[in-house]
């Protein structure tokens with residue numbers, strides 16, 4: 001399998017090259033050249049197959065040069081936590097993707113990417129520098145994946161004052177080969193800076209450089225597995241709760257559209273899905289694009305679902321490419337729903353009152369969008385809302401609505417007690433390069 005750039009002005013590359021580069025030299029994003037269609041028997045029997053086997057069958061089409069035993073081990077190590085499907089009401093489910101070490105859905109993608117990079121780097125002499133812009137959760141998932149891996153240095157860029165206190169602790173307390181920069185700007189600024197650093201010739205001369213954002217295909221591909229796993233768990237409930245002909249609607253709390261892009265990839269493979277709904281906050285330009293064909297440039301405003309405060313989602317280029325830039329065919333598979341902070345709060349409150357379920361603000365955006373779809377009278381197909389973070393990452397927002405103290409998992413409690421080692425930096429590439437230079441010279 002080869003990979004091409006969405007800008008179509010860069011040579012085809014192998015998975016290894018796409019993974020280690022991150023961004024294509026023409027500024028585009030890497031896409032797999034083809035999607036194999038899995039037969040209907042694969043989907044029907046999926047719940048009888050172990051999850052490790054499903055992930056392996058899925059991913060080996062896209063990554064062909066890692067021998068099976070090593071590849072299986074990577075998958076086992078990366079996906080070492082459960083992702084249960086929890087029922088809220090008759091036909092609305094939450095797929096909890098936050099049981100990994102940093103309590104967000106990003107763990108599986110980040111751990112898989114770190115391990116595949118580690119595999120390829122064993123035969124490399126040069127160091128690898130990873131630049132990662134984060135709106136809160138990517139940074140910690142990626143840092144956790146790479147922590148203490150020899151030959152790798154991670155630079156995290158996060159927007160000052162726009163991540164929760166617990167998230168900030170998760171970003172800044174690593175030390176060793178991880179450096180977190182607190183940028184005086186918003187997430188789009190961080191993303192812009194990361195792109196500039198990635199393509200900086202001086203930095204590229206010194207080391208291999210890669211991005212660990214969801215622009216990296218190595219993080220995106222494994223996330224397809226979530227949708228297969230959601231489908232598999234739905235299958236196993238068929239006889240008790242569901243009729244067999246219903247096809248799920250996936251609701252995905254979205255910011256940079258990496259997660260939902262992986263869902264659309266899975267659909268290409270044949271995953272039965274009626275629709276994908278991107279649940280977004282007021283910052284996203286995508287709902288307007290779907291309506292009018294124009295992707296507006298908006299100034300980002302802070303919301304409760306801060307990990308989704310993204311105006312121009314970087315993975316949208318991939319989605320457009322996947323649908324041949326044809327908005328009508330995209331509209332058939334993709335809807336978008338905007339959820340305001342007011343509705344988010346109300347949803348956290350009501351979800352707890354009605355179902356006894358505690359949702360973090362991002363998941364609440366998804367639940368609000370899912371319930372809205374259900375109430376719109378478009379059939380009674382099962383709705384699977386992807387739950388993207390553990391509520392304890394956002395205690396300020398959640399406790400106010402449920403009027404109770406949250407139980408904080410032990411892993412997070414330990415991190416909260418550690419010292420913040422973040423470095424303040426201006427929203428300016430030259431300044432940042434100078435700071436990074438210090439670390440590159442004295443690693």
Ligand SMILES: *Cc1c(COP(=O)(O)O)cnc(C)c1O
Nearest residue numbers: 137254255256257258259388389
């Ligand atoms: C990153 C993140 C999202 C958005 O995911 P994308 O792949 O960027 O669309 C949603 N919720 C949480 C909690 C996140 O950390």
